Amino acid sequence: MKWQVIPGSITAPQGFLAAGVFCDLKRLGTGKGSNKGRKRDLGLIVSEAPAAVAGMFTTNQTCAAPVKVCVERVGGGVAQAIVVNSGNANACTGGQGLRDAVTMTALVARELRLPVEHVLVGSTGRIGVPLPMENVREGIHRAAGLLGRSPAQAAEVAEAIMTSDTRPKQIAVEFTLGGKTVRLGGVCKGAGMIQPGMSPTGARPASAPQPATKRGLHATMMCFLTTDASIEARLLRRCLQEAVALSFNRITVDGDMSTNDTVLLLANGLAGNPCLKGAPRLAAARDLRLFRAALNHVCLELAKMIVRDGEGASRFVTIRVTGAKTSTDADAAARAVANSALVKTSWHGGDPNWGRIIAALGYSAATVIEDKVDIGYSLPGGRKVVYGLKGGQPTRVTFRQACAAVAPKEFDLHINLNLGRAEAVLYATDLTEAYVDFNKGDVTDPASLGG
Amino acid sequence: MKWQVIPGSITAPQGFLAAGVFCDLKRLGTGKGSNKGRKRDLGLIVSEAPAAVAGMFTTNQTCAAPVKVCVERVGGGVAQAIVVNSGNANACTGGQGLRDAVTMTALVARELRLPVEHVLVGSTGRIGVPLPMENVREGIHRAAGLLGRSPAQAAEVAEAIMTSDTRPKQIAVEFTLGGKTVRLGGVCKGAGMIQPGMSPTGARPASAPQPATKRGLHATMMCFLTTDASIEARLLRRCLQEAVALSFNRITVDGDMSTNDTVLLLANGLAGNPCLKGAPRLAAARDLRLFRAALNHVCLELAKMIVRDGEGASRFVTIRVTGAKTSTDADAAARAVANSALVKTSWHGGDPNWGRIIAALGYSAATVIEDKVDIGYSLPGGRKVVYGLKGGQPTRVTFRQACAAVAPKEFDLHINLNLGRAEAVLYATDLTEAYVDFNKGDVTDPASLGG
Numbered sequence: 001m002k003w004q005v006i007p008g009s010i011t012a013p014q015g016f017l018a019a020g021v022f023c024d025l026k027r028l029g030t031g032k033g034s035n036k037g038r039k040r041d042l043g044l045i046v047s048e049a050p051a052a053v054a055g056m057f058t059t060n061q062t063c064a065a066p067v068k069v070c071v072e073r074v075g076g077g078v079a080q081a082i083v084v085n086s087g088n089a090n091a092c093t094g095g096q097g098l099r100d101a102v103t104m105t106a107l108v109a110r111e112l113r114l115p116v117e118h119v120l121v122g123s124t125g126r127i128g129v130p131l132p133m134e135n136v137r138e139g140i141h142r143a144a145g146l147l148g149r150s151p152a153q154a155a156e157v158a159e160a161i162m163t164s165d166t167r168p169k170q171i172a173v174e175f176t177l178g179g180k181t182v183r184l185g186g187v188c189k190g191a192g193m194i195q196p197g198m199s200p201t202g203a204r205p206a207s208a209p210q211p212a213t214k215r216g217l218h219a220t221m222m223c224f225l226t227t228d229a230s231i232e233a234r235l236l237r238r239c240l241q242e243a244v245a246l247s248f249n250r251i252t253v254d255g256d257m258s259t260n261d262t263v264l265l266l267a268n269g270l271a272g273n274p275c276l277k278g279a280p281r282l283a284a285a286r287d288l289r290l291f292r293a294a295l296n297h298v299c300l301e302l303a304k305m306i307v308r309d310g311e312g313a314s315r316f317v318t319i320r321v322t323g324a325k326t327s328t329d330a331d332a333a334a335r336a337v338a339n340s341a342l343v344k345t346s347w348h349g350g351d352p353n354w355g356r357i358i359a360a361l362g363y364s365a366a367t368v369i370e371d372k373v374d375i376g377y378s379l380p381g382g383r384k385v386v387y388g389l390k391g392g393q394p395t396r397v398t399f400r401q402a403c404a405a406v407a408p409k410e411f412d413l414h415i416n417l418n419l420g421r422a423e424a425v426l427y428a429t430d431l432t433e434a435y436v437d438f439n440k441g442d443v444t445d446p447a448s449l450g451g
Numbered sequence: 452m453k454w455q456v457i458p459g460s461i462t463a464p465q466g467f468l469a470a471g472v473f474c475d476l477k478r479l480g481t482g483k484g485s486n487k488g489r490k491r492d493l494g495l496i497v498s499e500a501p502a503a504v505a506g507m508f509t510t511n512q513t514c515a516a517p518v519k520v521c522v523e524r525v526g527g528g529v530a531q532a533i534v535v536n537s538g539n540a541n542a543c544t545g546g547q548g549l550r551d552a553v554t555m556t557a558l559v560a561r562e563l564r565l566p567v568e569h570v571l572v573g574s575t576g577r578i579g580v581p582l583p584m585e586n587v588r589e590g591i592h593r594a595a596g597l598l599g600r601s602p603a604q605a606a607e608v609a610e611a612i613m614t615s616d617t618r619p620k621q622i623a624v625e626f627t628l629g630g631k632t633v634r635l636g637g638v639c640k641g642a643g644m645i646q647p648g649m650s651p652t653g654a655r656p657a658s659a660p661q662p663a664t665k666r667g668l669h670a671t672m673m674c675f676l677t678t679d680a681s682i683e684a685r686l687l688r689r690c691l692q693e694a695v696a697l698s699f700n701r702i703t704v705d706g707d708m709s710t711n712d713t714v715l716l717l718a719n720g721l722a723g724n725p726c727l728k729g730a731p732r733l734a735a736a737r738d739l740r741l742f743r744a745a746l747n748h749v750c751l752e753l754a755k756m757i758v759r760d761g762e763g764a765s766r767f768v769t770i771r772v773t774g775a776k777t778s779t780d781a782d783a784a785a786r787a788v789a790n791s792a793l794v795k796t797s798w799h800g801g802d803p804n805w806g807r808i809i810a811a812l813g814y815s816a817a818t819v820i821e822d823k824v825d826i827g828y829s830l831p832g833g834r835k836v837v838y839g840l841k842g843g844q845p846t847r848v849t850f851r852q853a854c855a856a857v858a859p860k861e862f863d864l865h866i867n868l869n870l871g872r873a874e875a876v877l878y879a880t881d882l883t884e885a886y887v888d889f890n891k892g893d894v895t896d897p898a899s900l901g902g
Contacts, residue, residue: 062810
């Protein structure tokens with residue numbers, strides 16, 4: 001038995017309600033805030049029963065108020081509602097920002113008669129601008145009255161969290177645990193300031209895989225996951241940590257880590273499966289393995305959606321580094337290539353440019369011996385790799401053959417350092433004029449400016 | 452007494468000859484190599500007398516053949532000629548590349564009757580393509596016959612080393628040492644793959660300021676300096692190391708460190724000043740101080756020319772970090788900001804965007820405490836700083852005032868971390884559509900593709 005993809009997202013599991021509204025949050029204090037097409041900008045996700053909760057948060061030292069609130073509350077292990085807004089990141093907003101984030105949760109708690117500490121909060125948008133709390137208050141009140149379990153209402157939340165995204169991102173899967181049907185759904189958003197490096201507490205791990213390099217991005221990535229599986233909070237946290245390590249922490253759009261990156265997972269147990277328990281280390285039990293596989297799949301699919309919809313992106317590149325001395329090296333090598341302006345622009349031009357790739361490997365923190373490096377391209381997941389460099393030197397592959405390998409919208413880049421057994425995968429984009437044009441914004445229309 | 456700027460460059464000091472020729476080196480082995488306007492692509496710099504020599508070389512682990520040859524020969528302390536080509540980097544060219552680099556020096560040695568070990572070599576251009584040695588051979592022969600000491604011939608070399616540069620870069624200064632007139636001149640080139648991190652041997656320093664981050668770029672930066680000062684090779688090397696640390700190692704265009712970054716300095720002693728000697732640590736002697744000041748000035752001016760002519764650049768930004776805990780932190784903070792795609796695009800749009808800057812600081816390897824950070828802009832060297840963030844929170848500066856501060860083509864960014872006394876300066880550019888357009892190249896015309 002395996003999981004299977006089903007329609008819908010966060011309201012697919014039993015006992016979850018959602019709603020999204022427009023309350024005009026994209027303001028700069030100029031009073032001129034515009035919102036093209038009045039897209040929804042405030043969403044609410046609610047579980048009918050208290051749920052086990054796990055979270056992963058940006059390790060950026062500049063960390064937004066809602067992240068601080070969530071880190072503290074997720075530690076309690078129980079939550080029942082999430083309120084989230086786009087258009088304003090509530091970051092670099094000081095004591096007022098923290099009070100505003102707490103107020104958002106208090107407003108939800110009052111509307112829904114929940115303990116305030118069971119309400120979580122997320123924000124994404126421009127940094128350093130106070131939240132227009134009157135709009136937020138009105139939006140929360142309206143959303144609370146509109147909550148429902150239809151796929152359309154789940155989609156409203158997927159829309160409400162969009163910033164520079166061109167399309168909503170959602171998925172749901174179904175599987176069986178102990179004879180019970182269990183569902184898991186999620187929504188997420190990108191699409192710039194994207195190179196997350198999240199940890200359960202927002203603190204930098206002692207042995208972070210990329211401690212001295214860039215670790216994340218900014219329009220912020222946010223992901224909200226729901227499941228009706230019954231699972232202990234401590235185990236849930238370990239599962240989410242694994243899933244994020246294999247998905248959201250493996251993507252980069254522009255190499256900029258956001259102040260707001262957040263993943264939250266609520267598990268309300270209403271499926272009635274035998275509760276998944278165990279030591280924090282992952283037990284080998286079949287049910288747990290299936291739950292983990294489903295969660296890993298959902299997170300990876302959502303993470304890839306973020307990269308495919310990356311700001312201005314015209315290519316989706318899977319970078320596969322093998323043969324590194326250590327996994328830290330493998331990660332550093334992959335990130336150096338993924339974030340090289342020259343490599344990214346060459347992809348945009350359909351230019352395989354091995355030279356720029358081996359240059360990026362050479363300046364990475366990874367140990368690289370030039371005349372051992374192999375570099376090649378394939379179709380996604382393809383076994384037939386067109387190697388342009390073998391042992392650091394050009395092969396007989398012609399320029400035309402190499403160009404053909406990077407012509408598709410999606411391809412894999414294979415790098416073998418031939419120095420060890422460590423590996424890394426990273427999902428990346430190219431760098432386009434559209435990215436630059438979008439992010440330079442229009443200072444005559446401050447509301448057009450991204451985070 | 453101080454140095455003063457004079458016309459000319461590498462032939463301004465006594466006893467230096469130069470020539471630059473076109474020999475059609477911009478080829479990809481396709482036989483279709485084009486060279487718009489037939490710009491010069493091979494240069495020769497010769498001293499009439501054996502000269503003390505010092506060099507600084509890329510610390511990229513992927514290091515071009517000419518760099519390997521120079522590292523070894525510069526160790527001897529004496530040199531008399533430099534041959535340099537553009538259009539082909541002679542990098543990732545294996546044993547053949549190394550033989551070709553040595554052959555280039557041997558051809559010059561034969562033409563000029565010099566010991567081959569006194570001839571140095573530099574290359575810049577596309578990586579992974581064998582040098583068309585017939586063209587090189589013919590070019591060297593022709594250049595050797597055209598050597599002369601006119602400013603025009605020096606300018607030919609400045610032109611011959613250009614790749615994506617839009618203009619040649621040269622400077623000369625004059626000063627007095629022990630009653631003798633001494634001159635120092637230089638030529639250099641950029642303009643992409645620029646974030647040099649050079650060391651005297653090309654080896655990574657044990658305590659590199661940016662060990663685990665990107666440290667350099669690629670169209671490659673190259674700089675050739677000449678002086679008729681009399682100075683011991685060991686002291687010359689120490690002076691050059693200082694000058695590069697304050698100039699070329701303080702610039703970034705796109706954050707990509709090149710495989711070919713090279714700075715060479717020849718001092719032939721023909722000015723007849725009392726020879727500058729001393730322990731490798733810099734003595735306080737007045738003459739030495741003056742020499743160092745002149746060299747530092749020449750290198751810094753040339754380095755700034757590279758940034759101002761950075762690929763597609765529309766802004767020249769001096770990043771001034773103060774109050775860091777350590778100088779490693781100061782450097783890491785400056786580089787995170789300078790290489791953030793989001794910060795760079797905001798500058799291009801004339802958007803002061805403090806939020807992106809503090810986000811970049813937050814994910815840098817530097818210790819940053821959000822509510823201590825001050826961020827402001829000023830005119831170049833200006834004392835009047837417009838602070839947008841103080842203690843991590845927005846000031847009362849209006850968006851319009853802040854935009855005015857980043858409207859000029861050149862401005863300073865002031866970042867005070869308020870955690871210590873360490874400082875760093877970095878010279879950077881914005882990121883424009885023109886950069887992307889240029890570097891994506893045109894795969895239907897392989898000769899158009901940069902390094």
